[in-house]
Amino acid sequence: MRTLLIACGNCWRGDDGAAHRVLDLLGPDIGAQLRSVQQLLPELAGEIAEANLVVFLDAAIDCDRLSLEAVLEPEAPPALTHVSRPSEIVALSRALFRFKGLAFQCRIPVADFATGEKLSPSAAVFAEEAARMLLDLFGHPARWIDR
Amino acid sequence: MSRTVLIQPVTRIEGHAKISIQLDDAGQVESARFHVTEFRGFEKLCEGRPFQEMPGLMSRVCGICPVSHVLASSKAGDMLLGVQIPPAAEQQRRLMNYAQILQSHALSFFHLSSPDLLLGMDAPPAERNIFGLLQHDADFLRRGIRLRQFGQRVIELVGGKKIHPGWSGPGGVQRRFTFAQRDEILSWIPEAMDSVSLALERGKRVLDSFRPEIEFLGNFPSLFLGTVNSHGGLEYYDGLIRIVDGRGNSIAENLDPKRYATYLGEASEDFSFVKFPYYLPFGYPQGHYRVGPLARLNVAAFAGTPRADRELREFKQRGQGAVCESFHYHLARLIEMLHCVERIEELMAHPDLFGETLQAHASLNRREGVGSCEAPRGTLFHHYWVDPDGLMTRANLLIATTQNNRAMNLAVDQAARRFLEPSASGEFEEGKLNRLEAAIRCYDPCLSCSTHALGQMPVVVEMFAVNGDLVRRIARPAVSENA
Numbered sequence: 001m002r003t004l005l006i007a008c009g010n011c012w013r014g015d016d017g018a019a020h021r022v023l024d025l026l027g028p029d030i031g032a033q034l035r036s037v038q039q040l041l042p043e044l045a046g047e048i049a050e051a052n053l054v055v056f057l058d059a060a061i062d063c064d065r066l067s068l069e070a071v072l073e074p075e076a077p078p079a080l081t082h083v084s085r086p087s088e089i090v091a092l093s094r095a096l097f098r099f100k101g102l103a104f105q106c107r108i109p110v111a112d113f114a115t116g117e118k119l120s121p122s123a124a125v126f127a128e129e130a131a132r133m134l135l136d137l138f139g140h141p142a143r144w145i146d147r
Numbered sequence: 148m149s150r151t152v153l154i155q156p157v158t159r160i161e162g163h164a165k166i167s168i169q170l171d172d173a174g175q176v177e178s179a180r181f182h183v184t185e186f187r188g189f190e191k192l193c194e195g196r197p198f199q200e201m202p203g204l205m206s207r208v209c210g211i212c213p214v215s216h217v218l219a220s221s222k223a224g225d226m227l228l229g230v231q232i233p234p235a236a237e238q239q240r241r242l243m244n245y246a247q248i249l250q251s252h253a254l255s256f257f258h259l260s261s262p263d264l265l266l267g268m269d270a271p272p273a274e275r276n277i278f279g280l281l282q283h284d285a286d287f288l289r290r291g292i293r294l295r296q297f298g299q300r301v302i303e304l305v306g307g308k309k310i311h312p313g314w315s316g317p318g319g320v321q322r323r324f325t326f327a328q329r330d331e332i333l334s335w336i337p338e339a340m341d342s343v344s345l346a347l348e349r350g351k352r353v354l355d356s357f358r359p360e361i362e363f364l365g366n367f368p369s370l371f372l373g374t375v376n377s378h379g380g381l382e383y384y385d386g387l388i389r390i391v392d393g394r395g396n397s398i399a400e401n402l403d404p405k406r407y408a409t410y411l412g413e414a415s416e417d418f419s420f421v422k423f424p425y426y427l428p429f430g431y432p433q434g435h436y437r438v439g440p441l442a443r444l445n446v447a448a449f450a451g452t453p454r455a456d457r458e459l460r461e462f463k464q465r466g467q468g469a470v471c472e473s474f475h476y477h478l479a480r481l482i483e484m485l486h487c488v489e490r491i492e493e494l495m496a497h498p499d500l501f502g503e504t505l506q507a508h509a510s511l512n513r514r515e516g517v518g519s520c521e522a523p524r525g526t527l528f529h530h531y532w533v534d535p536d537g538l539m540t541r542a543n544l545l546i547a548t549t550q551n552n553r554a555m556n557l558a559v560d561q562a563a564r565r566f567l568e569p570s571a572s573g574e575f576e577e578g579k580l581n582r583l584e585a586a587i588r589c590y591d592p593c594l595s596c597s598t599h600a601l602g603q604m605p606v607v608v609e610m611f612a613v614n615g616d617l618v619r620r621i622a623r624p625a626v627s628e629n630a
Contacts, residue, residue, distance in 0.1 A: 012207075042258060042277065043296035074278075088278070095281050096289040 003032035003138070004051035008058045010038050015110030015123040018130075019057035022108065025131035031138065040084045042092060049097030053104075056086040057130065059123070060107035066129050068137075071103035106130055166583050167418075167609045168563050179563035181555045181587060182419050190542045198227055198516070198533050201542075203313045205529065208544070209593055211254065214247035214302060215522030217315050218384070219529040222518025224317025226405065227533060229512030235502030236319035241384045242494050243305055243315070244520060248383065249339075249487040250298025251523035252440070252480040255591040256346070257291025260477060263585050264353050268360070269578030287349070290342035294484070297335045301491065304328045319506035329495050336495075339488045347458065347481045354478055363565035364586040365473025365558025368393025370426055370436035371445040372550070374404065374521050379448035381455075381486065383521040389446040390426060390436065395468025398426070404519035407528050407545065424550045435553040438525025439590065440479035445469040452493065455486035473558050473589040480591070511537045522547050524591055548592040558586040 005026070011017035023034045033051070037044070040056070048054045056071065074087040084092075086105045093099035108130050110123040119127065171177045189208050193201060202220040206213035218240055225232055232240075262275040265283055273279075280288045306314040307322060314321050354361070375389045376382040388402035402410055413422040414431040425434035436442070445466070450456045462482060465475060494500055511533065519528045525547030532541040566579045611617055 041295075042292045043299060046292060046296055091278070092281065092292075096285055096292065 001052045002050065003053045003055070004035065004048055005030075005032050005055050005057065005134070006035045006037060006040075006044065006048075008037050008040055008056060011117055012115065014112045014114045014116050014118065015061075015120050016059050016113050017117065018059040018108045018110050018119055018123045018127045019106075021119060021124070021127040022057050022106075022130045022134070025128060026134060030135075040086065040089050042084060042089070044084075044089050045093035045099075046097050048089065048093050048101075048103070049099040051099075052101040054090070054099075054101060055104045055106055055134070056089075057106045057108065058086075059110040061110055061113070063107055063109050065109060066126050066133065067107045068104055068133065069107075071105050106134070165609060166559055166563075166587075167611060168567065168583075169611055170569075174569050176563045176567045179560045179567075179583065180418055181552075181559045190544060193539045193542050196539050198224055198511075198531055198537050198539055199317055201529075201531065201539070202316050205544075206313065211593055212247060212251055212522050212524070214243050214306070215520060215527050216529070217313070218244055218520045219518040219522075219527045221315045221317060222385075222520065223516040223529045223531045224518070225507075226516035226518065227511060227513050227531065227537070228317050228507070228509040230318055230507035230509045232319045232507050233502060233504040234499035235324070236315075236505050236507075237384075238494060238497055238500040238502075239305055239320045239324055239505075240315060242324075242491065242500065243302060244383050245487040245490045245494070246298045246301035246305070248298075248521075248523045249484055249491070250295045250302070251591075252484045252487075253291055253295035253298060255523075255588075256350070256477060256480050256484075257288065257295070259591070260585075260588050261287070261291065263581070263588070264350075264357070264477070267578075268357075268581050268585060269576075272577060272581070275581070287346075290345065294339055294342050294346075297339045298487075300335065301332055304331060318508060321505065323503060323505060324500050326501070329500075332491065333495050336488065336492045340485075340492075343481070343484045343488055344454075347485055350478060350481045354474065357474060359565070360582065360585065361472045361474045364562050364582065365554065365589055366471055367554075367557055367561065368471055369554060369557075370398060370429070370434065371442035371469060372426070372436045372438050372526060373443040373446040374519070374526060375447055376451075380451045381443060381447040381449070381459075385520070388526070391446050391469055393469055393471050395445065395466070404526075404528065405517040407517065407519065408530070408543075411545065413545070413549075419552065421549050421552045423553045424545060425553075432553060436550065437473075437554045438547050438550045439476060439523075440483050441470060441473065441476045442525060443521065444479045444482065450482075450486050452486055452489035454489055455482055458482045458485060473554065473586065476589040476591070511535075524548050524593055525550055546593075548590070551590045551592065555587055555590050555592060558589065559583055562586040 005023060007019035007023045009016040009019050011020050020036050023036060071086045071090045074091055090103045108126050112120045165182050166179060167182060168179045169177045193204055196204065201224060202217045205216040205220040208216050258277055262277065262279055266275050266279050270279065277288060305324060370390050370392055372388060372390045374382045374386040376386045388404050390399040392398050410427050411424055412427045412431065413424050415422055423431065425431040426436055427434065444459060444462055450459045459482060462470065462478060515532050517528060517530045519526060527547055528545040530543040531539060534540050562583050566582045567575055569575055609617055
């Protein structure tokens with residue numbers, strides 16, 4: 001299974017870098033391709049098309065527990081901005097580049113976007129929890145389907 | 148009773164802005180303005196830092212054109228060191244600048260402006276985006292995405308990463324260009340050339356169908372400023388400044404970009420955080436000028452690559468000495484994309500690119516340095532002052548979008564007067580308001596750069612009564628961003 005993990009966020013804005021911390025914890029030998037980006041842009045649609053499984057990791061300030069959910073089709077028309085959501089990137093990839101794989105979004109609860117490279121204590125704990133969850137799932141590929 | 152309309156936020160641009168429209172007693176447009184509502188203050192942030200850190204710090208001004216800021220900053224650093232950088236470093240910097248312009252123009256044309264151009268200015272807003280394009284012409288959209296991906300890939304290969312690459316600094320660059328990198332870049336060229344050629348041919352056909360927009364979205368005489376090489380040709384990395392007027396007459400030749408402060412001034416207006424640069428000998432506002440793709444093609448005698456030269460000759464037929472219609476920024480952008488792909492291919496055969504000497508080593512030799520280059524949106528200047536220890540005491544950034552500020556205001560004003568007519572109920576058609584935003588998009592402004600902000604980018608339109616009361620405010624819903 002070709003797996004692509006995409007960490008999104010700005011490492012210089014405190015907890016916004018939580019997703020990147022997860023990739024650091026997983027390390028390069030995880031058996032997946034790792035991508036770090038500040039924001040999701042349409043050209044990622046071409047890259048994810050080559051994967052069987054793609055996981056978008058991002059900091060989430062509006063939730064209080066770690067979640068891993070399937071990326072669904074965008075419900076509403078996308079906002080007219082230069083930034084895209086995982087649902088939009090996946091929809092583009094399926095339509096333009098024949099992406100047929102599974103796509104998930106991992107949301108890491110965070111608290112503080114103040115300038116700086118340090119994660120808040122709670123964000124650091126959730127980043128470790130996310131890494132453990134992904135490691136566990138990589139060890140049991142069938143569980144992705146169950147999700 | 149007169150009133151004012153406010154469009155906020157303006158969408159599909161980089162940064163935060165709003166458009167305000169003043170209506171008279173009869174409900175007709177009296178004037179319109181483009182307001183930039185961000186403030187960042189990068190010039191202040193850098194004070195006290197070593198000048199060697201500036202390319203890395205200044206690249207954070209923008210996530211779209213960080214390479215331009217790295218280049219201008221590195222060149223200012225070269226001047227502080229008093230060095231001439233090795234040929235390999237110069238060719239790498241040139242390659243990165245072509246890739247930067249290509250990917251930025253692809254973003255502007257395919258992602259931000261094509262929904263207007265291919266689906267129509269009056270298409271429902273819910274469809275006027277890249278998903279609407281997907282339904283309309285998936286191949287066109289796929290090519291646009293791939294073209295930008297190509298530019299980004301070149302930047303990643305040479306700079307080590309796509310955004311904020313730190314490979315260049317005062318005195319040269321840090322990484323050697325390899326034959327494997329060359330081979331990968333060359334493997335992209337046929338597809339890139341095919342895509343940009345198709346987009347150009349289609350663009351010419353489509354753009355010409357927008358006659359009212361060509362005529363009224365920022366069609367006015369102005370000065371044009373851009374960099375040219377010693378033969379008067381199109382130049383992005385290092386050259387001399389040339390200024391022409393709206394009829395193509397030469398106003399100034401062979402200006403040294405390092406001496407920009409002797410011929411360019413900056414005026415302020417109370418309605419915008421962005422300054423209004425002008426050509427000093429003409430004063431403000433008469434000396435206002437435009438920069439960017441349209442200006443570059445107006446000041447350049449030739450492009451210097453076969454396909455772009457053919458297109459440039461044809462492009463110049465559209466004007467009388469100079470092309471003054473801002474809508475033609477789109478076409479100019481397409482021609483520049485073609486030129487960049489040609490130049491990138493050409494550079495792959497340049498032996499200097501593979502040189503092993505990457506750095507000119509020196510300590511601080513000057514207390515003041517200026518670096519300039521052509522960024523995607525126009526001429527960019529970085530001006531630094533340092534103390535004897537090389538710590539920054541002051542910086543001045545003259546950004547491309549800043550230099551187009553007055554032109555964008557004139558474009559919005561012209562578009563509002565031509566297209567906005569309230570209905571009996573006093574409402575304005577969405578498509579008409581979109582034309583005001585489209586007037587701004589011609590310039591592909593980067594407001595994050597020009598205010599040297601954090602947060603969301605879109606514009607707001609506000610309408611005001613004569614007594615100053617806000618009558619109506621139109622804002623699109625904001626979305627969360629990661630940048």
